[in-house]
Amino acid sequence: MLQQTPVVRVLPVWESWMERWPTPEDLAAEPAGEAVRAWEKLGYPRRALRLHACARELVEVHGGEVPADLEELLALPGVGEYTAAAVASFAFGVPAAVVDTNVRRVEARAWTGNALPEPSYTRAEARLAHELMPDTSTPEGIAEANAWNAASMELGALICTARSPRCDECPVQASCAWIAAGRPAPHYTPKGQAWEGTDRQVRGAMMAVLRAADGAVPAAALRTPGDPAEAGSAPQDAGLEPDAVPTLRALRRLAAGAEQRERCLAGLLADGLAVADGEGVALPA
DNA sequence: CAGCCGTGGGA
DNA sequence: TTCCCAAGGCT
Secondary structure, rough: OOOOOOHHHHHHHHHHHHHHHHHHHHOOOOOHHHHHHOOOOOOOHHHHHHHHHHHHHHHHHHOOOOOHHHHHHHHHOOHHHHHHHHOOOOOOOOOOOOHHHHHHHHHHHHHHHHOOOOOOOHHHHHHHHHOOOOOOOHHHHHHHHHHHHHHHHHHHHHHHHOOOOOHHHHHOOHHHHHHHHHOOOOOOOOOOOOOOOOOOHHHHHHHHHHHHOOOOOOOHHHHOOHHHHHHHOOHHHHHOOHHHHHHHHHHHHOOOOOHHHHHHHHHHHHOOEEEEEEOOOOOOO
């Protein structure tokens, strides 16, 4: 849930999930669509699908337990280098190098002297991160490495922030390469994420409809562009339950043609975020 | 590696 | 108001 999503937005959903599905077995017993629905508006709903698949794999391959081994973690759906290391280090005390966006930024500034980490995670960054890890050949070193991971992340999240870092409160400002260099501007200009008119926007609106609907939604309701002349009477005609009407209205209002809508719907089906049958389109069973 | 995949709060 | 970007992963 925390992948690319702020902690404060994740917390309430996580609480709800843990109450409803305390163990991997509980989640694994549900249809994948329930995970997607309970994902609510965290975004990137494929993560819900992967988390559900992960729960099933934990049950079927790992006896319902989360493995502590880095390679076994890495093999789980939706678990990449960062998540595997974070679970190993924070949950099990296995000192893997935890390199998230916060750590990358801290190391880019304090050691490399750049305002921002590279646009994509580079070998050089990974090498630096591993070099900086405390030696783990002793029990004390292992504890130190795990503390290092937590400390690096927190420093980046609370002090060495992306926008306006609080250098005056920073415990390492005296040795910070970026400050020493006079806090130079970024060596590149981040290319912002486009949103208006993108497939992501259309897919998101389609997923909102499916989450709001109890059962299936007619495919035509999803792929038909809104007709301004109809002035919003079409959603009710589609025969949806009232809860889904606002979301469908929002979908139809998007400036997306039939071709784009068709492509997006096909994409959702291909991704397994939705399934189609004679009734229409619904969250996966 | 580059591109893609949601969402919304804060600067 | 607009823009930035957040505990990334996968193809």
